[in-house]
Structures are given as structure tokens and as C-alpha cells.
Amino acid sequence: MASIQKRGSSYRARITREGKSTLSATFPTKAEALAWASEIQAKIRLGIYHDESELRPIQESDFEEAANHYIQTHSIYKKSGHSEIGIIRILIKRWATLDVAEINKFHVLALRDELLSLGRAGSTINHYFNAISKIYQMLTEEWGMLVTNPIKGIKRIPNSKGRSVRVNRDIESQLLAGCQAIDTPLLASIIKFAIQTGMRRGEVMGLDWADVDIANRKAYLHKTKNGETRQVPLTLRAIEVLRALPKTEERVFPMTFDCLRSQFKRLRSYLKQGWDGYGANPFKDLRFHDFWHEALSRLSDAGLNVIELSHISGHKTLAMLKRYTHPSHEAIFLKIDKNLSL
Known part of the structure; x- marks a missing residue:
């Protein structure tokens, strides 16, 4: 399946293939991106595409794209997946337009400070840290991308004391x-x-x-x-x-x-x-x-x-x-x- 994304003054065409790496190329105009995607898809359908040098593995990705892929390939198979998915969707709203390589520890620290100001518990903030770290592990270990995990060097928040609420x-x-x-x-x-x-x-x-x-x-x-x-x-x-x-x-x-x-x-x-x-x-x-x-x-x-x-x-x-x-x-x-x- 092909998709076209506008990135600044250029357009990126992407072709996702089941069981194979995602392929992409960047062009100065949308028309060129569409033409390239149509041509490659036609060759793939006809079985006449063999020259892998015409394509390159994806080396850039929006955070939204990476996060959604992680949800579909990892979160949904976890017992506590619904909680992790909720956290990742919040992160998507925050960083949707950023490339994964742009997100650094200062973005994470700003997120941490905002969550603390809202009164979120240390364990909750650590769940956010864990979700971010897992997404970047996927990018490096499965996608082969050379990106730095923005969690690196950031200390986890100490867990808060247990609640002693009694519902009499x-x-x-x-x-x-x-x-x-x-x-x-x-x-x-x-x-x-x-x-x-x-x-x-x-x-x-x-x-x-x-x-x-x-x-x-x-x-x-x-x-x-x-x-x-x-x-x-x-x-x-x-x-x-x-x-x-x-x-x-x-x-x-x-x-x-x-x-x-x-x-x-x-x-x-x-x-x-x-x-x-x-x-x-x-x-x-x-x-x-x-x-x-x-x-x-x-x-x-x-x-x-x-x-x-x-x-x-x-x-x-x-x-x-x-x-x-x-x-x-x-x-x-x-x-x-x-x-x-x-």
C-alpha cells in the first residue's frame, strides 16, 4: 500500500509490503512521488520488479507512524496492552508531526514536568517512559534505524507511597x-x-x-x-x-x-x-x-x-x-x- 506525506517543501512516497521492509523515496513534487509509487506498485503486482537498488529501506519516520506500528505489532498482544495503548495515543497527540530522530531527552523532560504538574504519580510517569523506550527499541532493533533512545540518561521517578484509602x-x-x-x-x-x-x-x-x-x-x-x-x-x-x-x-x-x-x-x-x-x-x-x-x-x-x-x-x-x-x-x-x- 502506498502513501504520500508532505515533509516541508518535499513529498515522501512510502510503500508498505507485508512481511518485507517498508520502502520510500523523497521527491520535490507530489506528482513525482505519486508517479514513482504507481510505477513501483505496478511492477510489484506484475512480478517484474527485481532491482532492489531502485528502492531504499526507510531511514526516517514520523513518531505517529512508528507509534501506531508499535501498537499493532506489540501493544495489542500484551496483557496490559490497553493501558499502554492509551499512553501511546497521548504521546501521538503530543509528537505526531515530529520525526522520531527529532525527539530528544528535552522533549521527554518537558513531558515529565507537565505530568508532575498535573499530579500524576511516579509510577504513571514511569509507564510513559517505558512506552517511549519500547518504541525506540523497535526502531533500532526491528527497523534498523540509527536513532537515539530519548529516555537514555533520564532517571525513573520513585514510586509514590501506597494509598491507604478505605471504602467503609x-x-x-x-x-x-x-x-x-x-x-x-x-x-x-x-x-x-x-x-x-x-x-x-x-x-x-x-x-x-x-x-x-x-x-x-x-x-x-x-x-x-x-x-x-x-x-x-x-x-x-x-x-x-x-x-x-x-x-x-x-x-x-x-x-x-x-x-x-x-x-x-x-x-x-x-x-x-x-x-x-x-x-x-x-x-x-x-x-x-x-x-x-x-x-x-x-x-x-x-x-x-x-x-x-x-x-x-x-x-x-x-x-x-x-x-x-x-x-x-x-x-x-x-x-x-x-x-x-x-
């Missing part, structure tokens, strides 16, 4: 009431189920009815963050949520990620504006991920030990489990009063 039962009740007020019943079911099971957002949204064993109160997860399958025990309330849902589709919660994000944003905005309590507004910075934290903390409050918690959450190390589990003071006091004689 009062906040949960307000969330569910808010779902009723804005008419999002499936979102209410998703929130209740997430808090009851300790399943991540992707695990909840990807759950199929075929992987739910209501009789034995288990959910089988095949696609998890760490790549290992696991079984999640279902609480009685989680079972109630499942039994109330129709089984008209393959997935338990038939909603797209975009729809989930949109509805959750709408719910949070509704509750944030209606907050009339004292202290910090709990809905101002509420994240869906906080339901996962809350689920593990509630299980810890219920007396489950770290081995049992890791079985449910899928954590492989105590350090990571500690980061995402925050027992309540009330639960600690109950255990102290129950087991210690003072």
Missing part, C-alpha cells in the same frame, strides 16, 4: 445509592462484587459465566496480572450479586471498559457534588482500584492470614500484599481484646 460501609452505601440515582444498576453490581471478592477490575470485567461455580462458591480466573490462574472464594453477598444478574450473555458483567470508566466518572462526579459531610470529600479522588484495596483489607479484618490473603489476591510477596492491605484499627482492637489478657 457508609461510603459503599452512598456509592450504591448514587448508582440508583443515576440509573446505572450494572455498575452497582460490579462495585458490590469487586468489594466482596478482591478481584481486580480486569478480572471482574473479564469473568465469564462458564468460570463461575455458584454451588461451590468459586470463581476461576484464567487471565490474571501475574499470568497465573487462581480460584477466588465467593462470599455470600457475592453469590447474591451473581444470582440477581441475568445470564443472557457469555460475560457476567457485559460492559466495556470505556463504558465502565464513563459510568464510574459520572457516579464519582455526582457524589462529589452532593457531598455534605465533614472533612475531606471521599469521592474527590476515589478510584475503582480502591475497591480492590478495600476487599483485601476487609478480608484481613475478618481474620484471614497472609497466606490466605495471597491465595485470594494472587500476590507473590508479603511486601506487595502489605502495600495493598490496610487493616482497620477497630479490627486490630477486636483481635487484641479477644486474644490478650490486659
Whole structure:
């Protein structure tokens, strides 16, 4: 397939061929570029093109072109690909017209400073760094381009401290009431189920009815963050949520990620504006991920030990489990009063 791109006062003709290197040539006029592309394509179709000296491998590329190619050949095959794709699309909007060779560390530092000013976490900024670095690895290792990775020499941002947000039962009740007020019943079911099971957002949204064993109160997860399958025990309330849902589709919660994000944003905005309590507004910075934290903390409050918690959450190390589990003071006091004689 041929394409023509205007680059300053010249025009670049490109021919992409499946399974072969992309070919290009630059001409002073668009008419010449079109004529060259038509001629080469005709020769290729007729099978009479053999002289590779007439063409040269691509040695320049717009960032948009390279980034989109990376998405189609790398990101879509990753488990966390949707997150990486979102980041790359933001980068495309920022650097679409720049050639990959033009982007340097000062562009990256400007991006970093802007993200910091917006309050983005260090881990989020590092995800941007990683995406940029991967694209440039593709350019050098797969495309054979002599470009410098703009991430080189830039230090990663230290990860922020883990959040200690607790979604107590009062906040949960307000969330569910808010779902009723804005008419999002499936979102209410998703929130209740997430808090009851300790399943991540992707695990909840990807759950199929075929992987739910209501009789034995288990959910089988095949696609998890760490790549290992696991079984999640279902609480009685989680079972109630499942039994109330129709089984008209393959997935338990038939909603797209975009729809989930949109509805959750709408719910949070509704509750944030209606907050009339004292202290910090709990809905101002509420994240869906906080339901996962809350689920593990509630299980810890219920007396489950770290081995049992890791079985449910899928954590492989105590350090990571500690980061995402925050027992309540009330639960600690109950255990102290129950087991210690003072």
C-alpha cells in the first residue's frame, strides 16, 4: 500500500509490503512521488520488479507512524496492552508531526514536568517512559534505524507511597445509592462484587459465566496480572450479586471498559457534588482500584492470614500484599481484646 506525506517543501512516497521492509523515496513534487509509487506498485503486482537498488529501506519516520506500528505489532498482544495503548495515543497527540530522530531527552523532560504538574504519580510517569523506550527499541532493533533512545540518561521517578484509602460501609452505601440515582444498576453490581471478592477490575470485567461455580462458591480466573490462574472464594453477598444478574450473555458483567470508566466518572462526579459531610470529600479522588484495596483489607479484618490473603489476591510477596492491605484499627482492637489478657 502506498502513501504520500508532505515533509516541508518535499513529498515522501512510502510503500508498505507485508512481511518485507517498508520502502520510500523523497521527491520535490507530489506528482513525482505519486508517479514513482504507481510505477513501483505496478511492477510489484506484475512480478517484474527485481532491482532492489531502485528502492531504499526507510531511514526516517514520523513518531505517529512508528507509534501506531508499535501498537499493532506489540501493544495489542500484551496483557496490559490497553493501558499502554492509551499512553501511546497521548504521546501521538503530543509528537505526531515530529520525526522520531527529532525527539530528544528535552522533549521527554518537558513531558515529565507537565505530568508532575498535573499530579500524576511516579509510577504513571514511569509507564510513559517505558512506552517511549519500547518504541525506540523497535526502531533500532526491528527497523534498523540509527536513532537515539530519548529516555537514555533520564532517571525513573520513585514510586509514590501506597494509598491507604478505605471504602467503609457508609461510603459503599452512598456509592450504591448514587448508582440508583443515576440509573446505572450494572455498575452497582460490579462495585458490590469487586468489594466482596478482591478481584481486580480486569478480572471482574473479564469473568465469564462458564468460570463461575455458584454451588461451590468459586470463581476461576484464567487471565490474571501475574499470568497465573487462581480460584477466588465467593462470599455470600457475592453469590447474591451473581444470582440477581441475568445470564443472557457469555460475560457476567457485559460492559466495556470505556463504558465502565464513563459510568464510574459520572457516579464519582455526582457524589462529589452532593457531598455534605465533614472533612475531606471521599469521592474527590476515589478510584475503582480502591475497591480492590478495600476487599483485601476487609478480608484481613475478618481474620484471614497472609497466606490466605495471597491465595485470594494472587500476590507473590508479603511486601506487595502489605502495600495493598490496610487493616482497620477497630479490627486490630477486636483481635487484641479477644486474644490478650490486659
